[in-house]
Amino acid sequence: VCTSRFWFNYRHVANTLSVYRKWLKCFCLIFHSHIVLMLADDMACNPRNPKPATVFSHKNMELNVYGDDVEVDYRSYEVTVENFLRVLTGRIPPSTPRSKRLLSDDRSNILIYMTGHGGNGFLKFQDSEEITNVELADAFEQMWQKRRYNELLFIIDTCQGASMYERFYSPNIMALASSQVGEDSLSHQPDLGIGVHLMDRYTFYVLEFLEEIHPASQTNMNDLFQVCPKSLCVSTPGHRTDLFQRDPQNVLITDFFGSVRKVEITTERISLDGDLAGFESK
Amino acid sequence: MLAAAALLLLLLAAGPGRARRDALREELLLSPLPAGEVAATFQFRTRWDADLQRGAVSHYRLFPKALGRLVAALGVRELHLALTQGFWRTQAWGQPPLQAPAGAELWVWFQPTVTNVDKAWKELSNVLSGIFCASLNFIDSTNTVTPTASFKPLGLANGTDHHLLRYAVLPREVVCTENLTPWKKLLPCGSKAGLAVLLKAERLFHSSYHSQAVHIRPVCRDASCLAVSWELRQTLTVVFDTFSSGQGKKDWSLFKMFSRTLTDTCPLASQSKVYVDISPKNKEKELLEVTPTPASVHEAIVQGDKRTYAVYDLLSPSLFNTSRSLNVQLKWKRPQDSCYIHYQPAQDRRRPHLLEMLIQLPANSVTKITIQFERALLKWTEYPPDPNHGFYVSSSVLSALVPSISAMKNMDVEQSPLFTSLFPSSDGSSYFVRLYTEPLLVNLPTPDFSMPYNVICLTCTVVAVCYGSFYNLLTRTFHVEEPSRGGLAKRLANVIRKFRGVPPL
Numbered sequence: 137v138c139t140s141r142f143w144f145n146y147r148h149v150a151n152t153l154s155v156y157r158k159w160l161k162c163f164c165l166i167f168h169s170h171i172v173l174m175l176a177d178d179m180a181c182n183p184r185n186p187k188p189a190t191v192f193s194h195k196n197m198e199l200n201v202y203g204d205d206v207e208v209d210y211r212s213y214e215v216t217v218e219n220f221l222r223v224l225t226g227r228i229p230p231s232t233p234r235s236k237r238l239l240s241d242d243r244s245n246i247l248i249y250m251t252g253h254g255g256n257g258f259l260k261f262q263d264s265e266e267i268t269n270v271e272l273a274d275a276f277e278q279m280w281q282k283r284r285y286n287e288l289l290f291i292i293d294t295c296q297g298a299s300m301y302e303r304f305y306s307p308n309i310m311a312l313a314s315s316q317v318g319e320d321s322l323s324h325q326p327d328l329g330i331g332v333h334l335m336d337r338y339t340f341y342v343l344e345f346l347e348e349i350h351p352a353s354q355t356n357m358n359d360l361f362q363v364c365p366k367s368l369c370v371s372t373p374g375h376r377t378d379l380f381q382r383d384p385q386n387v388l389i390t391d392f393f394g395s396v397r398k399v400e401i402t403t404e405r406i407s408l409d410g411d412l413a414g415f416e417s418k
Numbered sequence: 419m420l421a422a423a424a425l426l427l428l429l430l431a432a433g434p435g436r437a438r439r440d441a442l443r444e445e446l447l448l449s450p451l452p453a454g455e456v457a458a459t460f461q462f463r464t465r466w467d468a469d470l471q472r473g474a475v476s477h478y479r480l481f482p483k484a485l486g487r488l489v490a491a492l493g494v495r496e497l498h499l500a501l502t503q504g505f506w507r508t509q510a511w512g513q514p515p516l517q518a519p520a521g522a523e524l525w526v527w528f529q530p531t532v533t534n535v536d537k538a539w540k541e542l543s544n545v546l547s548g549i550f551c552a553s554l555n556f557i558d559s560t561n562t563v564t565p566t567a568s569f570k571p572l573g574l575a576n577g578t579d580h581h582l583l584r585y586a587v588l589p590r591e592v593v594c595t596e597n598l599t600p601w602k603k604l605l606p607c608g609s610k611a612g613l614a615v616l617l618k619a620e621r622l623f624h625s626s627y628h629s630q631a632v633h634i635r636p637v638c639r640d641a642s643c644l645a646v647s648w649e650l651r652q653t654l655t656v657v658f659d660t661f662s663s664g665q666g667k668k669d670w671s672l673f674k675m676f677s678r679t680l681t682d683t684c685p686l687a688s689q690s691k692v693y694v695d696i697s698p699k700n701k702e703k704e705l706l707e708v709t710p711t712p713a714s715v716h717e718a719i720v721q722g723d724k725r726t727y728a729v730y731d732l733l734s735p736s737l738f739n740t741s742r743s744l745n746v747q748l749k750w751k752r753p754q755d756s757c758y759i760h761y762q763p764a765q766d767r768r769r770p771h772l773l774e775m776l777i778q779l780p781a782n783s784v785t786k787i788t789i790q791f792e793r794a795l796l797k798w799t800e801y802p803p804d805p806n807h808g809f810y811v812s813s814s815v816l817s818a819l820v821p822s823i824s825a826m827k828n829m830d831v832e833q834s835p836l837f838t839s840l841f842p843s844s845d846g847s848s849y850f851v852r853l854y855t856e857p858l859l860v861n862l863p864t865p866d867f868s869m870p871y872n873v874i875c876l877t878c879t880v881v882a883v884c885y886g887s888f889y890n891l892l893t894r895t896f897h898v899e900e901p902s903r904g905g906l907a908k909r910l911a912n913v914i915r916k917f918r919g920v921p922p923l
Contacts, residue, residue, distance in 0.1 A: 181503065181594035181623055189595050189623035204619055207551055208596040214553050231541045232555075233548020 137220060139252030141177040141262045146332040147323050149179045150193045151251045151293060151339040153201040158346055159247075159393065166394070172223055172238055174210040176252075176262050186330060193335045195327040209236050217267045224248075225278045242283035247291070247392045251339065254294030256317055257302075273303040280306040287380070289392040293338045295320040298374040310357065310380045310387070314338030314364075315371030322370050337369045351394050357384035440466040440480040442606050442687045444613045447727075449695035450706070450748065451511040451657070455626060456670050459515050460613060460654040462605055467639055467647045471529065480686060481650060482604040484549055489634060489648070492542050493532040495582070496573050497634040499524045501552060503593040504627035504657075513721050516653055518629045522552055522591035527571050528582045539584045551596040553588070562586040573635025574646060593628060595619040601630050604652060612684025612732070613692070616676040617654065627657040671747035679743040683732045690732040694746060697725040709747045713737070766794075793862055801864065811858040819848045 138152040156173055159166050180191050180202045191202040210219060222228050223238050240246055252259055258266040279285055290311040292300050297313030304311065314321040314336070323333035324340045341364035349355055361375045361384070377384050447459045466481040470490045478486055488494065500518035508514065524543065532538050539562065547554035566580045598619050602609045609617055622628055631653045639645040660670040673679050683690050693716070696706045712728035713736070719725070730737060730746065737744060758776035762769075779785050825846040912922040 178592045178594055181592055187620075187624075189619040200620075202595060204595065205599050206596050207599065209551065211551070211596070212553060212590075212592065213556070229544075231544040233545055235548045235551075 137174040137250045139261045143184045146179050147335050148251045150335050154193045155249050157201045168207045172209050174215045176215040195325050221275050224275045240284050243286050245287045246285045247289045249291045251293040256296050257299045269300045269303045277306045301376050311376040313374045319371040355389050357387045443689040444687050446613050446692045453510045455657050455659050457657045462652040464650045480606045492538050493529040495529045496527040500631035501593045502629040521589035523587045525585040557586045606686045607684035611682045616678050621676050625656045625658050630654045669749045672745050679745040681743045692730040693727040696728050707749045805864045808859040808861045813854040813857045816853040821848045
């Protein structure tokens with residue numbers, strides 16, 4: 137989820153798209169339909185973008201993280217606190233298409249990545265409203281009650297990000313933030329051709345770390361907690377694991393960043409009735 | 419083995435009876451525009467001889483399943499959705515082939531069997547927003563209308579009850595790669611073969627105008643019109659400004675525009691053609707040269723004008739014979755209007771703008787050249803003593819070689835009289851002349867020059883009064899003074915006072 141609007145917040149869109157692209161390309165079993173992507177503003181086709189239809193994350197303009205086959209599910213004015221909470225809790229109007237729903241059940245592991253401008257206990261949406269850490273914690277509890285997740289990893293890259301996970305109280309949640317309360321998260325590098333900062337430090341180093349992960353990797357969560365020490369990030373990244381039932385040492389990164397298809401073989405006959413699935417988006 | 423062969427034969431026999439015929443035709447039209455740009459219009463037509471309204475259709479081949487199920491389930495008779503970025507400049511570019519408003523436009527005719535049209539409309543916009551990744555779910559009663567005279571059905575219609583029509587436009591909608599990708603995925607060959615390989619987002623959005631549309635309508639299956647077929651038309655119009663990005667040359671090619679060439683045909687297409695508009699403009703022939711040489715030339719009356727098109731048939735085997743790829747190129751044989759432009763922008767307080775253009779003026783016409791400029795603010799010391807007079811912009815210079823009706827003799831310039839030496843001619847057919855325009859007097863916004871003086875006065879007064887008072891209060895010391903005894907006059911006055919009974923001085 138990218139919650140910032142306006143051209144000078146280019147880096148938040150680049151953050152989100154880089155994570156999206158890393159997910160799709162490096163962990164091949166994830167499909168577009170498994171990801172709900174919310175971008176609060178359009179940077180690629182923004183009239184101020186000197187290279188239309190591109191979003192770059194590195195100052196040498198090596199990698200166009202926007203790509204050719206991105207699918208943005210919620211864009212521009214649709215990215216609101218209400219829509220975000222509705223997607224999480226599943227309370228969506230019945231006519232919402234499948235691509236805009238979080239179709240998870242009690243065996244799904246969910247990764248939530250949020251970036252934007254934040255403060256002590258809140259995250260700003262589009263410069264006009266905020267979501268508080270209490271609302272977020274309650275939304276996660278609703279998800280737990282409705283059995284919408286098995287394990288949940290929450291990553292947030294904003295100023296004072298650690299305040300957002302202070303209030304969680306539902307089990308099986310692990311959280312990572314780019315900075316502690318009272319600290320600002322800083323951006324990584326500007327590009328003089330585009331004229332804005334391209335990425336935030338924490339996300340940059342997390343993605344560098346994820347470069348080495350492949351679907352069969354055995355790296356665990358403790359390694360992810362060590363990413364981006366204060367010397368590189370200037371802020372102190374934080375994490376919270378007390379709600380998680382397993383030991384972080386035993387949790388593989390690929391549990392959240394990869395996808396495992398569990399195949400069940402059955403010899404019974406199953407009859408499919410009428411319209412099972414509504415309309416699908418390809 | 420025999421059983422397997424028999425089974426195969428049985429399946430083949432059963433096949434044609436159940437399969438419904440569908441066909442894909444793809445076309446690309448390239449038209450050079452008068453101002454130097456190039457418009458490329460793609461059209462992909464999928465026609466399916468099936469009745470989507472009646473009977474459960476479960477096997478989709480060329481027609482995309484997402485749209486087929488939409489039409490069947492929501493009772494849609496006609497659907498037109500267009501997503502556009504930019505505006506078609508009719509004055510500069512001429513008449514558009516297919517125009518659409520900026521943003522998203524959706525208009526739909528529903529079948530008469532639909533009872534609650536508003537509910538179906540809302541559901542339709544939600545489903546389309548999921549398919550095309552656009553915010554079409556913002557379409558609701560506040561931006562939907564039911565036109566009564568425009569937007570008549572374009573396909574087969576049994577009567578036009580306008581309550582079945584809905585029209586909405588979202589002008590704020592942005593079109594970007596995420597809208598193009600699902601549009602491309604609806605094509606039978608995707609973007610892997612045929613004309614759709616040219617559709618790369620990085621080039622398509624680096625354009626002056628981009629419009630993609632989806633049109634679904636029912637059409638007659640044949641001349642007798644006893645059965646209905648469904649036609650899906652996907653169109654994409656894009657205008658490239660090759661002139662400003664191509665170093666001032668109006669030549670273009672497929673590679674320059676799309677950074678790709680055509681390498682393959684879509685095996686599912688029954689027709690795949692590229693048309694290039696080579697109509698002569700301004701009644702001059704033989705101006706354009708198209709490579710490779712077209713197989714045939716087609717003439718037609720389009721939008722009231724006679725136009726000539728060069729046709730390339732991608733399905734003909736001879737086209738890809740010589741090279742594996744097809745790169746259609748267009749060259750202009752003669753130098754065109756303003757083929758040489760030299761522009762040097764100004765640098766503040768260092769050098770002025772310089773603009774030089776080589777123009778060929780057509781006979782009996784008026785050519786207008788306009789330049790826009792902005793007035794900047796100067797520093798207050800840079801104004802002359804009479805700033806309200808204005809600032810002068812120097813005259814422009816026009817140097818021309820004017821053809822002469824009667825031939826002139828070449829004469830020795832030194833000896834010739836005034837009237838021949840002033841207008842020298844190198845050959846007898848034209849003479850050189852230099853003309854100047856009027857200078858321009860521009861009024862720049864002038865500041866109030868008395869303000870610095872006013873500010874100084876005010877500031878000094880305030881400082882003096884406030885600071886001065888404080889300084890006084892803080893540094894003033896008080897000490898008691900002995901009153902003096904007084905002189906003779908005082909003692910005399912005291913004596914008189916004593917007589918009067920008044921206290922002494």
